[in-house]
Amino acid sequence: MRERVTYVQKLGDSLEPSALTVEGGTIKGPEVHAVREDRLTIALNELPTELQTLVAGAQDLHIRWVSTTAYEAVSPLLARLPPGFHFFFTPGKDGIVGNKLCPLLGSIFGSDICLSPNESFTSLPKDTFSHSAAFQYFQQLETLSQFIQYAKGRLCRSTDASCSARLDALSKASSLDISYDTVQHVLRVTALWPYQRQQVHVTSHPQLRTEVGILSTDKPQTLEPHEIGISGLLTVLGQDFKPSPTMFTFASRHRDAESTFSAQFLTPTGLHPTLRLRLASSAPLNLSQHDDDNNDQDTTCVPYAYLTLPRTIFADRYQLSDLLFLASKNLTALRYMTQPVDLEAPEYVMAQWGSSVLLELSPPPPSTSSQPEKKNEREEWTAEIPLHLRYLAPAEGGYSAISVPYPAVFWACVPEHGGVEFPPNPFEKVKLGYDGLFEDGTVFWHVEPRPVGGGTSLVNVVRVPVLDLEKARWVNAGTAVAVLGGFAWVVWKLVGLYMYGGDGVEGEGEKAREKKRQ
Structure with a gap:
């Protein structure tokens, strides 16, 4: 040891x-x-x-x-x-x-x-x-x-x-x-x-x-x-x-982007909440310097958001396949989503933990100003991720609260031709879920999460409307009365048909034969 x-x-x-x-x-x-x-x-x-x-x-x-x-x-x-x-x-x-x-x-x-x-x-x-x-x-x-x-x-x-x-x-x-x-x-x-x-x-x-x-x-x-x-x-x-x-x-595959982001649901959330990511800069300065130092290698560096969504909430892969819709949210493409994701099942019948989602973000173009102070200025920008709530189990008061963790946000620099090999080092960390979705030589520039409003929690809480158990008792009683009443009405009609239906049918038959004779 x-x-x-x-x-x-x-x-x-x-x-x-x-x-x-x-x-x-x-x-x-x-x-x-x-x-x-x-x-x-x-x-x-x-x-x-x-x-x-x-x-x-x-x-x-x-x-x-x-x-x-x-x-x-x-x-x-x-x-x-x-x-x-x-x-x-x-x-x-x-x-x-x-x-x-x-x-x-x-x-x-x-x-x-x-x-x-x-x-x-x-x-x-x-x-x-x-x-x-x-x-x-x-x-x-x-x-x-x-x-x-x-x-x-x-x-x-x-x-x-x-x-x-x-x-x-x-x-x-x-x-x-x-x-x-x-x-x-x-x-x-x-x-x-x-x-x-x-x-x-x-x-x-x-x-x-x-x-x-x-x-x-x-x-x-x-x-x-x-x-x-x-x-x-x-x-x-x-x-x-x-x-x-x-x-x-x-050699290290994990670097500091020297940038921050926050995550918050737009209000009112409803049953289709939107998670807004607010990033402090459109392009980390040290990432640009890194690219300049490696201008002999062809690398593509783009920002990503990696979400682990509990089974109470999910993303719709069909909605995220619309390129025009994605562009309006400052998103580029859905790069990965857990399969399968049931779009209709309520939360209380699911055993699967939830789903992971990897989204490529679309930052605004870098400043073209000729002034150095303007060119290097960090511009805040946002990206919006549409999500959907599942039906939750009934609860007292008619509302339940679900927690959604902050995503991991990073810039991934994927080598076009080979890349740097990363032998084990004293601080190595691999098998993070999202790193397995990229080529082996990818470098990750991590953006630090910052809670909204000076808080300390990296979890967003959403208040979800559900069936109120207190009111559901009256619904249950009313439903039972309606079912019993409907059943009694059907039985009463069947009994009436049994008791009077024979004479009625025979009388109708006599009238039909009399008409035929005429």
């Missing part, structure tokens, strides 16, 4: 080695403004039995949880997903997904996690690119409280207070990633805390190799346009007596 704790600062920030104290298995230092990333690498035989069973039958397994609270990220820890619980899974060679998968996920993360793989999971496309997972699942999950309790019971001893304290700290984490490496047969658990003031204080545990890094982004003269530079201090607790300086570079 190995542990890595990394404090990542912004460009220009640094910490002098003299400010750190290394004593035995502990490193101490002042507060730094940084993102903290903790990574625990666990061998297969060190896992609990039920987890060994889960990962042993997987070719690919990635669990990703993202907080609903807005947070700031720094390079190279920039990859983003919509808030919630994401599960990407590819079964082993036999291709069988066990029925124990959902109950196990439920016991770890919460009882409402999926019903069964066949009912709840959706398939990801394998015909275009082979580097995507086979199945996807999404669930809105606000906290990691169930996971924290599960991990305490499996990883912490009753006398180990520090272990429980570190797991409790996950309640303030921005994201949690759990990935199984089928080559090295290890499970990597990575937690990320947002960019804020962090106290440098890490203590190692017996039989656990702990490496601590206090790093910041750097720009050495030898840095290639597709690379990110990192410099700082590294310490292996229990082995090093003082921090060692380090500097390295690596």
Whole structure:
């Protein structure tokens, strides 16, 4: 079992080695403004039995949880997903997904996690690119409280207070990633805390190799346009007596667009709400500089919005195939949507988690002004995504509230001829759902989500009209009375026909014969 704790600062920030104290298995230092990333690498035989069973039958397994609270990220820890619980899974060679998968996920993360793989999971496309997972699942999950309790019971001893304290700290984490490496047969658990003031204080545990890094982004003269530079201090607790300086570079597929966006439903929402994305700029300046540095390579960079929609709301692929309609919404095309998506089924009869949608956005053309300050000016623009609500179960008061997470917005630079290869790096993050929909050498420039009105939540809440249970009682009673009354009327008519119909028919027959004689 190995542990890595990394404090990542912004460009220009640094910490002098003299400010750190290394004593035995502990490193101490002042507060730094940084993102903290903790990574625990666990061998297969060190896992609990039920987890060994889960990962042993997987070719690919990635669990990703993202907080609903807005947070700031720094390079190279920039990859983003919509808030919630994401599960990407590819079964082993036999291709069988066990029925124990959902109950196990439920016991770890919460009882409402999926019903069964066949009912709840959706398939990801394998015909275009082979580097995507086979199945996807999404669930809105606000906290990691169930996971924290599960991990305490499996990883912490009753006398180990520090272990429980570190797991409790996950309640303030921005994201949690759990990935199984089928080559090295290890499970990597990575937690990320947002960019804020962090106290440098890490203590190692017996039989656990702990490496601590206090790093910041750097720009050495030898840095290639597709690379990110990192410099700082590294310490292996229990082995090093003082921090060692380090500097390295690596190719990174996730970059910072240095731009922001917000997402909000237009009011009134009705049953066909429209999600408006408001982006702070039409073309990130650093993306333009990146293109200038790579003018010897042909790349196409366009913005995208990747949505994970719960089953309460969906997008209509037929509506999004109308090019004129898309142009009016500042959209270019629908690039991907989960299949199939039932357009008529109410929410309460569906078992499938929902659907994912990848939309190409259409930004306004760049400024053609000859004035440099006007040419580089960031112009705000909007794009509107039409969605549709499903019929929800009846509720007291006649209204229900549904939550729709913010999408992930990014610029994707797709190489026309080959492109840069991205070997594994210390901060690598793949199998995010949308990256499997692009070519392998694609670079993603992420746009930071910002809540509307100075809030902190990256979730939009929609108030949906439903059948009022209180009024439905009168409807039920009235319907029953109407049905019984109609039934009584039919029975009364049938009884009347039986009692008087014979004479009536015979009389009619006599009149007909008399008429014929005449």
